[in-house]
Amino acid sequence: MFGMSHETFLLLDAVVTVIGLIVLITKFKFHPFIALIIAAAFLGLTSGMPIGTIIKAFQDGFGGVLGFVGIILALGTMLGKMMAESGGADQIAQTLIRAFGKDKVQWAMMFAAFLVGIPLFFEIGFVLLIPLVFIVARRTGVSIIKIGIPLLAGLSAVHGLVPPHPGPLLAIGVFGADIGKTILYGLIVALPTAIIAGPIFGTFIAKHIPGHPNQELVDQLARETDSADLPSFAITLVTVLSPVFLMLLKTFADVVLPDGNFFRTFMDLIGHPISALLIALLLSLYTFGYKQGIGSQQILKWLDASLAPTAAIILIIGAGGGFKQMLVTSGVGDVIGHMAVAAQISPILLAWLVAAVIRIATGSATVATITGAGIVVPVVGMIPGVNRELLVLATGAGSLILSHVNDAGFWLVKQYFNMTVAETFKTWTAMETILSVVGLGFILLLSLFV
Numbered sequence: 127m128f129g130m131s132h133e134t135f136l137l138l139d140a141v142v143t144v145i146g147l148i149v150l151i152t153k154f155k156f157h158p159f160i161a162l163i164i165a166a167a168f169l170g171l172t173s174g175m176p177i178g179t180i181i182k183a184f185q186d187g188f189g190g191v192l193g194f195v196g197i198i199l200a201l202g203t204m205l206g207k208m209m210a211e212s213g214g215a216d217q218i219a220q221t222l223i224r225a226f227g228k229d230k231v232q233w234a235m236m237f238a239a240f241l242v243g244i245p246l247f248f249e250i251g252f253v254l255l256i257p258l259v260f261i262v263a264r265r266t267g268v269s270i271i272k273i274g275i276p277l278l279a280g281l282s283a284v285h286g287l288v289p290p291h292p293g294p295l296l297a298i299g300v301f302g303a304d305i306g307k308t309i310l311y312g313l314i315v316a317l318p319t320a321i322i323a324g325p326i327f328g329t330f331i332a333k334h335i336p337g338h339p340n341q342e343l344v345d346q347l348a349r350e351t352d353s354a355d356l357p358s359f360a361i362t363l364v365t366v367l368s369p370v371f372l373m374l375l376k377t378f379a380d381v382v383l384p385d386g387n388f389f390r391t392f393m394d395l396i397g398h399p400i401s402a403l404l405i406a407l408l409l410s411l412y413t414f415g416y417k418q419g420i421g422s423q424q425i426l427k428w429l430d431a432s433l434a435p436t437a438a439i440i441l442i443i444g445a446g447g448g449f450k451q452m453l454v455t456s457g458v459g460d461v462i463g464h465m466a467v468a469a470q471i472s473p474i475l476l477a478w479l480v481a482a483v484i485r486i487a488t489g490s491a492t493v494a495t496i497t498g499a500g501i502v503v504p505v506v507g508m509i510p511g512v513n514r515e516l517l518v519l520a521t522g523a524g525s526l527i528l529s530h531v532n533d534a535g536f537w538l539v540k541q542y543f544n545m546t547v548a549e550t551f552k553t554w555t556a557m558e559t560i561l562s563v564v565g566l567g568f569i570l571l572l573s574l575f576v
Contacts, residue, residue: 133461136173140458143169144497147449148487158493159438162445166452173456180452187451188444194400195295195443199436201403202290205366205410206251207432208425212414213355214362215242215255221359228266232276235262236324239280240317244366248285248535252278256542260339270339272332274543275557279324282561286491286522287319288312290369290399292443293495297521300450300499301506303514305399306377309370311515311576312522315568323560331556335549357414365413369402376402442492450500458501473512474520474573477502478566481524490533494525513576519569527562529555 130138143165150161163184170180209215218238226234235258243251255277263270289295289309298305357365376397383390395401415425481498485491498521506512529536530551540550 183455184448187448191447208410236276271337275328276324283316283320297518372402446496477520478524491525523565
């Protein structure tokens with residue numbers, strides 16, 4: 127067509143479609159859900175796919191993603207709500223602050239965010255923990271930036287790299303990776319990355335931008351809680367980390383036990399992400415609910431309220447799955463895969479680059495993960511021995527880079543920390559970029575051993 131080979135036309139078509147998707151979201155302010163549907167339809171029509179095939183491909187992609195990720199999101203959100211409302215998150219933060227002391231309080235905030243962030247969306251974890259930043263800054267006299275940047279780094283690292291967060295989970299489904307290995311590798315990469323981007327960078331940048339919190343927000347949010355009413359640290363930790371433990375135990379059983387072994391079959395059941403999160407949620411109903419003297423009606427209200435904020439995220443992920451399937455069905459993915467093989471680009475680096483470009487352009491880590499994984503997945507079948515779990519992490523790391531004015535998180539941090547746009551670039555944007563680049567470095571280092 128137009129004097130070009132079919133492969134060249136498909137590649138150009140994909141480039142135009144992705145640019146169009148970016149323009150719809152950034153320039154015309156289309157909701158990502160609508161923009162992804164339009165982009166998928168455009169790619170299907172221009173690539174010459176029959177109408178029936180276009181519709182079926184989008185439906186298959188949409189349903190295939192939400193059949194797994196939608197359930198995970200609902201269960202994980204409910205678990206996070208139970209932890210938030212019961213005071214379990216407060217308990218984790220306060221215990222770590224007491225353990226680390228005033229001089230190393232920034233390390234306590236990073237570890238608290240790292241643990242609390244495992245079952246929570248970034249935005250929910252941020253709103254949940256930001257009062258602790260104000261309280262600790264007031265109690266200790268330590269700079270709000272020195273305390274806040276480590277907290278943001280801990281939340282953001284697990285959000286981009288560690289299941290059961292939606293981005294990594296989605297990429298696991300696309301690449302066909304093992305969830306237990308991804309959790310293990312994700313924790314190995316995320317913790318040192320969060321340390322470098324959090325306490326280390328935060329201590330440095332606080333010398334130049336100490337920060338001055340908005341006094342009205344401090345008065346409103348910095349309420350002291352009664353530690354006697356909170357769940358214990360041990361119970362909170364067991365409840366929050368139980369799904370991670372079950373999924374890791376399943377992977378361990380798969381490695382050391384033969385097929386047909388009863389314990390391995392049993393672990394395949396309870397170590398599946400859906401089962402593990404359901405078990406953790408049921409446990410939380412007791413540890414964060416009934417044990418705290420909270421009645422059934424109040425627990426039901428919390429669970430109902432937890433689901434509303436996830437509706438938009440679920441729809442975006444589903445539409446992204448439909449767009450991903452269109453890339454595969456149209457043949458675009460195969461063309462990109464062959465090019466990557468011919469150019470001898472590392473699949474890990476390719477996954478990071480694609481996700482990073484889309485993240486910078488759209489401001490959405492979720493859109494970057496969905497689209498990036500869909501573009502890179504054909505490479506998996508063409509390059510023998512590529513580690514699928516590390517591809518998941520590379521896509522997640524790329525989706526964190528260079529948060530700026532087109533990202534809602536940028537403005538969230540700016541307002542709560544009472545910074546100028548320039549100061550937000552020097553703190554939040556720099557921290558996100560460090561997370562992404564350092565994370566890639568650790569992923570490439572890990573690829574030498576796994």
